[in-house]
Amino acid sequence: MTEAVNPWVKIGEGPEEETVLAVDFDVTGRLEANFRDLVGLLPVPVAVWQTVPPAESYRRMLTTEDYLAWWREYPDKGRRPVGTVLGYCVGSVFASELADEIEKTQGSRPRILLFDPxxxxTLSLYRDFGKVTEMMSVLSPEEKQQLLARAEEVRAEHGEEFDAVSARLIELYEEAGGAAFERLGLDEDLGAELLGLFRAYVSYLAAARKLDPSRGWSQARAITSAGSSTGARQAVEELRFEASHDELLRSPQAAAAAGAILRPKGE
Known part of the structure; x- marks a missing residue:
């Protein structure tokens, strides 16, 4: 696996008066639109840095503090103000916490802009397990159906017990994926990285569950998809668009609304 050496990656070039930080779990092969798509659609160039998952999360479950410590040293800290913190889906939980920490460091509170917070x-965990299963091209349609059926058995057994459900789903994914990768003769390092991907994502979800984003969300503006989101109800303002959840960050209308919000505070 390629080790992440930097907790942030620059995804948008623009004037450097203010920095914009974006929190999301973005990995190669993702089907959903991402912040890179959004940045490419913004009406004006914006300097944007996005979180990178800790490499260690591919090997073991991390704590909430592990993530915050990894992202706490954001680019240009102490030299250039953070104007806005963005969050997508569960990344909105971490975005709220980072905004609190940034306020303490720079003495001013960044704006918070959330996308489907x-x-x-467990519902979102099962949903994403289904997406990951569909992405596993090494599995036949029958194998995918069997894997999803076993996930349904976990749901029936453990209900809303997130920790128990997440542990079992990781086991199922590693069992199915490991057998398939071995059958195909995949390189051991590549196989380990693919298997670790789901563990890293579940670690990200579990760590976010330990945070209370209510303060940040109550001061945020939310851009939401056609189905809206439960977190958006707490926002100061919700701007809803017809795009689906998966396509929200690829919506020109959503990007135009975000661009208006991302203008430097002095403009």
Whole structure:
């Protein structure tokens, strides 16, 4: 696995009067639109840095503080103000916490702009397990159906017990994926990285569950998809668009609304 050496990656070039930080779990092969898509659609160039998951999360479950410590040293800290913190889905939970920490450091509170903000729960975990299963091209349609059926058995057995459900789903994913990768003769390092991906994502969800984003969300503006989101109800303002959740960050209309919000505070 390629080790992440930097907790942030620059995804948008623009004037450097203010920095914009974006929190999301973005990995190669993701089907959903991402902040890179949004940045490419913004009406004006914006300097944007996005979180990178800690490499260690591919190997073991991390704590909430592990993530915050990894992202706490954001780019240009102490030299250039953070004007806005963005969050997508569960990343909105971490975005709220980072905004609190940034306020203490720079003495002014950054704006918070959230896209379909959501607290992680077992429903979203099962939903994303289904997406990951569909992405596993090494599995036949029959194998995918069997894997999803076993996930339904976990749901019936453990209900809303997030920690128990997440542990079992990781086991199922590693069992199915490991057998398939071995059958295909995949390189051991590549196989380990693919298997670790789901563990890293579940670690990200579990860590977010330990945070209370209510203060940040109550001061945020939310851009939401056609189905809205539970977290958006707490926002100061919700701007809803017809795009689906998966396509929200690829919506020209949503990008135009975000661009208006991301203008430097002095303009």
């Amino acid at each position: 959501e607290m992680p729960n």
